[in-house]
Amino acid sequence: MREISTQVVVIGGGATGVGILRDLSMRGIPALLLEQGDLAHGTSSRFHGLLHSGGRYAVKDDKAAQECIEENTILKTIAAHCIEDTYGWFVFLKGDDPNYLELWLQGCDQVGIPVREVPLEEGFRLEPLLTRQATRIFEVPDATVDGFKLLWSNVKSAEKYGGTYQTYCKVQSLWLENGRVIGVYAEELITGETLRVRSEIVVNAAGPWSAEIAAMAGFNVDVLKDKGSLLVFNQRLFNRVINRLRVPGDGDIFVPHQTVTVFGTTSHTVELPDDHQVDEQDITYLIELGQNLLEGIEQQRIVRSFAGIRPLYESVEDQDQEGRGVSRNFVIIDHQKMDGVQGLVSILGGKLTTYRLMAEKVSDWVAAKLGVDTACRTAEEPLLNEQPAEVWDKARQLIGVAAANKMMERLNEQAGAVVEAIARQPLLGQFVCECEMVTQAEVIHALQDPAVNSLDDLRRQTRLGMGTCQGAYCSYRATPMIQEAFGGWERTVKEYRLLLAERWRGITPVLWGEQLRESELARALFLNVLDLKAEESEG
Amino acid sequence: MWDAVVVGGGLAGWIAGIRAAQRGKKVLLVTEGVGTLFYFSGIFDYGDIEGLRHLPKHPYTLFNSEDIAQGQHFVQEICPEYIINETPQSAFTVLGTVRQGDLMPRSMILPDRQEQGRFVLLVPEGLKDFFPEVVMTNMAREFPGWQVSAKRMRVDALAEWVKLGKSVSSIDYSAIWRSEEGQRVLAHEIEEIKRQYQVGNKPQEKIIVVLPSLVKEYVDFSRTKPCIEEFSLPVLEMSSFVPSPHGRYFAEYLKHRFTDLGGELMIGARAVSLNQESPSENKARTCQEVIVNSKGKSLCLKGKKFILATGGLLGGGIKVGMARKSIHEGVFDLPLFVPKEWSEPQFFASQPFAQIGVETDELMRPLDPERGEVVWDNVHVVGRMLAHWDPWTQRCGGGVSVTSGYAAAELV
Known part of the structure; x- marks a missing residue:
C-alpha cells in the first residue's frame, strides 16, 4: 500500500473538482484530486455544452439565473479560448403562452440578463433553418463551451500552482478516526494497488457519485440522478444557441459546436450514476420535438447520441419535484454540522456554467477551516496565457490557420514543443484526425502525458474520434503512436476495439441514414481490410 | 432495346455485364461511380461455402458448387493473375499481419512460413496511412524464421511535396509505379537491395521485396506495355487500404474488358425508377424500362432483362431514413427483408442490419417476402x-458478388 499525505483531497475530476483544485492551489493550499476514470468522463463531458446566460431559469429560478449571468460574464473573460461567443436566441412560436413571454422578459430584467429583440426578418436571414412558426426572437448572451478544454485548462493551471491529480484512482472508503475524516483509501485501477491518502479535509465533488461517497461515511445526501439524452448532428444547423421560449422542457435547445450541433435534452430519473445508455424511444421523441424549432430535422444526419446524468440536489422544498422541477442551485454540506463528523464537505447540484462559483464557495469554506486567508482569484486570472506571436505564426505556416488555431487552443503553453517537432519533421504535421485536425505530433505529445492510458483517453484530450468517422479512420491512423506508447500489437488491437465499442454505444441508437452507411464502411475496414477477428454476438 | 441493362458498377455489376457481353448479348451498364470497389483489398473472400449454404436463405443456397466454381474460373479467365488454389492463400494486410483469402493475385501470395529468408520492405517516402515500423514488427512476428528490414526510398517528382510535410496517397504512388519512370525507379531500388543483401551475404538467402501499393496487377496489355518485365528480385505486394489502388485499377480494367466486348457504359447516371407493362392479376410483372437521371436529364432505357447491382447499404442501393421509418430500395422500390432486431451491442459482431436486402427465388428474381x-x-x-x-x-463478399453476377449473366 502506497501512502501519501496532503492537505486537501478532492474527490471527482469533473468541472467542479478541477475548479476546486485550481482555486485551492492558487490560494497555496496543497491539494490532490482523485478521479475514478479519466477527467471529464462524467457529466462534464455529457452535456449540451451550453454556457447559460441564465435565460432558461429567468422565470422559475431567479437565483440560478443570477448566478448564470454573472458566471457567464466571468468565464467569457477568463476562459475565452474554451468558449465560442455565439449568443443565444429564445424563440417564441405561434401558439406558445404569451403570459410566459411576459414573465420571462420581467425575469431577465430583474436578474440583469441583457435581452435584445431580433426582428423576424433578420432572424430568418441569420438562421435560415429556423422554423417559420417563430413570431418573436430574443437574443441573450448564451454561448457554447467546450467542457473538455475547460477542464484541461483548469487542471493545467492548477498544476502550475502545485496542485496534483490522479486519474483511474477510485476512492474505496473514507478514512475515519475518532469522528473525523482524516483521509481516503483508494484503488489505483491500472496497477490494482491501494493508495492511502492522509489529509485534513476531504471534498466530495463526485457529481452523480456524491451520494456513494457520502454513504462511505454512513451519511445520506439527496442527489437526484436525472438522465438527459442528446443528439449530435454532423454540421452546424444553427450558428447560435437556439432555445424555445417556453417553460423549460424536453427537446428545446440546439447548441452549435465546432462543426456539429448538439440537440437535447430529455429528463428521466435513474438509479445508477453511470447509466449513459440512450433509449431509442427518447430519440424519436427528441426528433419529434425538434421539428418545432427546425422543420425537416428528419433530413439531417445524426452522428451519434449520448446521455449524461445531472446530479441535482433535492432540497426539502423540492422533494415532491422531479427532474426539471428541481432547482439548478448548488449547496455545500458541512458534514460536521449535518452529521457530526469533521473534515468532510460535499458540494451538490449546480451547473457547469456555475462551476467556478461552486469551486470558489467550497474553497472559501476549506480555507476558513484551515485558517488560510488568501482570497479567491479565479474570477480574475485567465486560464490561458497568451502565447508568443512567433509560435502562432510558425504553427499557421506549418499546418494551416484552422488547424493551428485549434491546436493552439488545445495545447496553449505546450504548443511550442509540438510546433517545433513539426518544424523538425514536417511529416509529423499530417493529420491523424481530419475532423478535429489533430496532427501526429500532437498525438505523440498527448501520449506522453501519464494520465493518458488508452485511445479513449486520447480522444478526450484531442477530440480524435468525435467526428463523422467516429474513430474508424483516426484510430487506425493513431496505430504507430499508440503502439509506441502502450506497446505491442495485441494491445493496439485491444485499443481499437475499446474505442470503437465506446463509439458504437452512441451510434447504435441512431443507426440509420448516412451514419449507418459509415458504420458499414467501418466494419468493412476493420473486419475485412485490416482483418480483425469478428466477435460472437450475444444473442 | 438492350438484352440486359445492368444497374450498378461494383464487383457484381461488372461481372454480370462482362459475362453477358462475352455471351454476345447487347448490354448496357449504368452506374453512378465505381461503387464499393474503392474499398477493395484486392482479395476475393469466399468464406466457408459449405457451412454458409446451411444457413437458411443465405445467398449461397441459391447456387450449387458448380455455379460457384464457374464464377471463380471466370475471374481467373478475365484476370489471369488471380490464382485458384485448393486451400486458401495468405497475404499481408496493410499492417503487415497475415490474412487469408480464397482468390488473390499471384503477386500477393505469401511464401511458405517454414522457409527462411529475408523480407525487405520498400517504404516510399510520405506514403499516407502506412506505418513501416508496425508493419515490420507484425511481419517479423508472423514469419519467425525470416529477417525483416526496410529500405526507404523517394521519388523525385514528389520530393518537394513531401518536404512540405504533405503525404502521398497510395493511389498516387500506384500511378507512379505504373509509369515508365516509376518502373525504372523501382527497378533501381530493387537492384540496390540485391546488391546490399546479396554481396558478402550467404548467396542462397532468399530475398523478397515487399511493396505497400499496387504495381503489377490489372495491366491491360492491349493498352499498356510494361517497360520492365521482371525485377531482379521477387516482389511481393501487400493488400490495399482505402482508398484502394487495387479497387481503382481493377475497376478500370473491368471497364476495359467490358467495353472491348462491346458493352455500353453510362457513368455518372443514377437509376431512379422504372416503367412497367400494365400489371395483370395473376402474373408477375415485366419491367420495360428504367429511368435514369444523367446530367440533369431523364432518360428511359429499355431492356429485356434488368440486373440490379446497386450495392446494398454501403453501395447506396438501400436507403434507411430517420428513425428507420422509411427503408427502401432506390430503383425498383423492391420489397425488402428487414430484420426485426437491428444491431448487436458489440461493434465487431455479425450485425442484424447487414442481413437487409432483397429475397429472391433461385433465379434471383425478387420475391414479395x-x-x-x-x-x-x-x-x-x-x-x-x-x-x-x-x-x-462471414467473409464471403467476393464470393457472393462474383457468383451471383456471373449466374445472372447466364440468365440473360
Whole structure:
C-alpha cells in the first residue's frame, strides 16, 4: 500500500473538482484530486455544452439565473479560448403562452440578463433553418463551451500552482478516526494497488457519485440522478444557441459546436450514476420535438447520441419535484454540522456554467477551516496565457490557420514543443484526425502525458474520434503512436476495439441514414481490410 | 432495346455485364461511380461455402458448387493473375499481419512460413496511412524464421511535396509505379537491395521485396506495355487500404474488358425508377424500362432483362431514413427483408442490419417476402442487394458478388 499525505483531497475530476483544485492551489493550499476514470468522463463531458446566460431559469429560478449571468460574464473573460461567443436566441412560436413571454422578459430584467429583440426578418436571414412558426426572437448572451478544454485548462493551471491529480484512482472508503475524516483509501485501477491518502479535509465533488461517497461515511445526501439524452448532428444547423421560449422542457435547445450541433435534452430519473445508455424511444421523441424549432430535422444526419446524468440536489422544498422541477442551485454540506463528523464537505447540484462559483464557495469554506486567508482569484486570472506571436505564426505556416488555431487552443503553453517537432519533421504535421485536425505530433505529445492510458483517453484530450468517422479512420491512423506508447500489437488491437465499442454505444441508437452507411464502411475496414477477428454476438 | 441493362458498377455489376457481353448479348451498364470497389483489398473472400449454404436463405443456397466454381474460373479467365488454389492463400494486410483469402493475385501470395529468408520492405517516402515500423514488427512476428528490414526510398517528382510535410496517397504512388519512370525507379531500388543483401551475404538467402501499393496487377496489355518485365528480385505486394489502388485499377480494367466486348457504359447516371407493362392479376410483372437521371436529364432505357447491382447499404442501393421509418430500395422500390432486431451491442459482431436486402427465388428474381411470389419476372438481383448475409463476418463478399453476377449473366 502506497501512502501519501496532503492537505486537501478532492474527490471527482469533473468541472467542479478541477475548479476546486485550481482555486485551492492558487490560494497555496496543497491539494490532490482523485478521479475514478479519466477527467471529464462524467457529466462534464455529457452535456449540451451550453454556457447559460441564465435565460432558461429567468422565470422559475431567479437565483440560478443570477448566478448564470454573472458566471457567464466571468468565464467569457477568463476562459475565452474554451468558449465560442455565439449568443443565444429564445424563440417564441405561434401558439406558445404569451403570459410566459411576459414573465420571462420581467425575469431577465430583474436578474440583469441583457435581452435584445431580433426582428423576424433578420432572424430568418441569420438562421435560415429556423422554423417559420417563430413570431418573436430574443437574443441573450448564451454561448457554447467546450467542457473538455475547460477542464484541461483548469487542471493545467492548477498544476502550475502545485496542485496534483490522479486519474483511474477510485476512492474505496473514507478514512475515519475518532469522528473525523482524516483521509481516503483508494484503488489505483491500472496497477490494482491501494493508495492511502492522509489529509485534513476531504471534498466530495463526485457529481452523480456524491451520494456513494457520502454513504462511505454512513451519511445520506439527496442527489437526484436525472438522465438527459442528446443528439449530435454532423454540421452546424444553427450558428447560435437556439432555445424555445417556453417553460423549460424536453427537446428545446440546439447548441452549435465546432462543426456539429448538439440537440437535447430529455429528463428521466435513474438509479445508477453511470447509466449513459440512450433509449431509442427518447430519440424519436427528441426528433419529434425538434421539428418545432427546425422543420425537416428528419433530413439531417445524426452522428451519434449520448446521455449524461445531472446530479441535482433535492432540497426539502423540492422533494415532491422531479427532474426539471428541481432547482439548478448548488449547496455545500458541512458534514460536521449535518452529521457530526469533521473534515468532510460535499458540494451538490449546480451547473457547469456555475462551476467556478461552486469551486470558489467550497474553497472559501476549506480555507476558513484551515485558517488560510488568501482570497479567491479565479474570477480574475485567465486560464490561458497568451502565447508568443512567433509560435502562432510558425504553427499557421506549418499546418494551416484552422488547424493551428485549434491546436493552439488545445495545447496553449505546450504548443511550442509540438510546433517545433513539426518544424523538425514536417511529416509529423499530417493529420491523424481530419475532423478535429489533430496532427501526429500532437498525438505523440498527448501520449506522453501519464494520465493518458488508452485511445479513449486520447480522444478526450484531442477530440480524435468525435467526428463523422467516429474513430474508424483516426484510430487506425493513431496505430504507430499508440503502439509506441502502450506497446505491442495485441494491445493496439485491444485499443481499437475499446474505442470503437465506446463509439458504437452512441451510434447504435441512431443507426440509420448516412451514419449507418459509415458504420458499414467501418466494419468493412476493420473486419475485412485490416482483418480483425469478428466477435460472437450475444444473442 | 438492350438484352440486359445492368444497374450498378461494383464487383457484381461488372461481372454480370462482362459475362453477358462475352455471351454476345447487347448490354448496357449504368452506374453512378465505381461503387464499393474503392474499398477493395484486392482479395476475393469466399468464406466457408459449405457451412454458409446451411444457413437458411443465405445467398449461397441459391447456387450449387458448380455455379460457384464457374464464377471463380471466370475471374481467373478475365484476370489471369488471380490464382485458384485448393486451400486458401495468405497475404499481408496493410499492417503487415497475415490474412487469408480464397482468390488473390499471384503477386500477393505469401511464401511458405517454414522457409527462411529475408523480407525487405520498400517504404516510399510520405506514403499516407502506412506505418513501416508496425508493419515490420507484425511481419517479423508472423514469419519467425525470416529477417525483416526496410529500405526507404523517394521519388523525385514528389520530393518537394513531401518536404512540405504533405503525404502521398497510395493511389498516387500506384500511378507512379505504373509509369515508365516509376518502373525504372523501382527497378533501381530493387537492384540496390540485391546488391546490399546479396554481396558478402550467404548467396542462397532468399530475398523478397515487399511493396505497400499496387504495381503489377490489372495491366491491360492491349493498352499498356510494361517497360520492365521482371525485377531482379521477387516482389511481393501487400493488400490495399482505402482508398484502394487495387479497387481503382481493377475497376478500370473491368471497364476495359467490358467495353472491348462491346458493352455500353453510362457513368455518372443514377437509376431512379422504372416503367412497367400494365400489371395483370395473376402474373408477375415485366419491367420495360428504367429511368435514369444523367446530367440533369431523364432518360428511359429499355431492356429485356434488368440486373440490379446497386450495392446494398454501403453501395447506396438501400436507403434507411430517420428513425428507420422509411427503408427502401432506390430503383425498383423492391420489397425488402428487414430484420426485426437491428444491431448487436458489440461493434465487431455479425450485425442484424447487414442481413437487409432483397429475397429472391433461385433465379434471383425478387420475391414479395410476405406472399413468396415473384415481383418482377425479368429483374435479377445480385451482390450486396441480396438479403440474409454479412460479408464482413462471414467473409464471403467476393464470393457472393462474383457468383451471383456471373449466374445472372447466364440468365440473360
